[in-house]
Structure formats: structure tokens, C-alpha cells
Amino acid sequence: MLPDFLRILIAAPVCWILYITIDVYFKLPEQGGVSGATAIAKDIERGGGALHGGYMMGNIVSSPDASAGTLLASCGVTAAGIPGGLFAALLVYIGNRICYDPGYAGTTGAVVATFVVFGFTQIGFAASDFVAGMVIAILTIQGLSHSHASRLLATLWRWRS
């Protein structure tokens, strides 16, 4: 069995790839879902970032997306296994509707993450590693440098479109 820190350091990129892939697939960087997300994107662009990356960051702030789905599904699996993860997915679906988000990125992210996290628990990982891993993964996008993160997301969006 791997040491605890190493497991978290492996879980973080797994979560990162998972939520970025789902968010970009669901076209979060295309435009701001609500006026607040657009305002955040324009502010990030004024600070030297890229507009489409800013849209995605604004959308992550404004409604539970695949990153929130991954975190809450990991929490669900930690507390109650696969049923806990799917229960979290249902709650994320309700949360999306509360936040005026018509999309399914959050719900899809939560369902996919439930099975990914469960799969990793079968090979020696703890579900709690993915809770910490997801917090590290969101830190790299939203919490370090907005201009660099938005430019990276805009590059990924150019590949998608």
C-alpha cells in the first residue's frame, strides 16, 4: 500500500483531469452561464488572463460544476460507498437547479467520479484521498494565479472547439 501523502498526490491529478475533461466537454468555457460568471471572466481578462478560461472559472464559481460533483461524490463515497456517491449526485442535480444552471456538468461529474473513486478504493486508495486531491486540484485552477489558469483553460478550449 502506498504512503498516505503519495496517494493524495496521485489522486489530485486524477481529479484534475476528470473535472477539466467533463467541464470542457460540457462547453463551460464557451460563455458565462449567468451575468455574474461573465463579469468574473471580464475582470480576469482585464488582469491579463484569457476570456474563455475566465468564463469557465466564472461558471465554476457560479454553479456546482464537475469539480463540485467530483468533490461531493468523493465525500459521498467516503461516508457511504457507491450509494453515498450517487446520493451526492442527486443533491448536486438539485443544487444546479437552485443556482439557475440548466446544464448537467455537475451531475455527470458526480456520477463519473463516484465510479472512478470506487475503482481506486479497490486498488488500495482511500476515498478520503480524493477529497483532499480534489481540493488540491481546484486550488491549482482557482487559487494560485487567475491569469495563468485562465490561459491554460483557454488553450484546452481551443483544442475542444
Add this chain to the structure above:
Amino acid sequence: MEVALLIALSVCAIIAAYAAVRVVLEKRPLRKLPYLNVLSFAISGSLLLILPHPLSIVVAVAYFVGSTLESNAIASTYAGGIQKDG
């Protein structure tokens, strides 16, 4: 508490403290919100790791969705709020 849970909780707590400092240091209100988002992630995760019980899932989601809705409302207000016709 299990060692794995304790280490995961420490990571969440350290990131929460870091995000809180960034929220305070950032000058522009709209740019504070992504840091606040990181803080919400870290606190939701910490909530469940402190109390790993099925009902904690409801607590974590309720906290997270509530905080997201607040950020959404703050950002929309700065963007000009609801535009009335006429």
C-alpha cells in the same frame, strides 16, 4: 481517527487557511470569488472528513450549494443586477 482521514483533513485545513488569506489580500471584489470558491471546497471536504457519516453528505452539499449561490448573487449584483425592461 484513521491516519488517512487525518492527513486528508490536514491538507483541506491548510488550503482553507491559504484561500482565506488570499480572499483578504485580493483587492477587487470579483477576483475574491474564485478564492472564496476554493475556501468552500476545502470547508465542504473538511466537514465530511471530520464527521464521516451519510447525513454529512447533505450537510456538505447544503453548505457548498449555499456558498455557490451567494457567490453567484454577489457576482451578478456587481454585473448590474436584474435588468428591468422600460
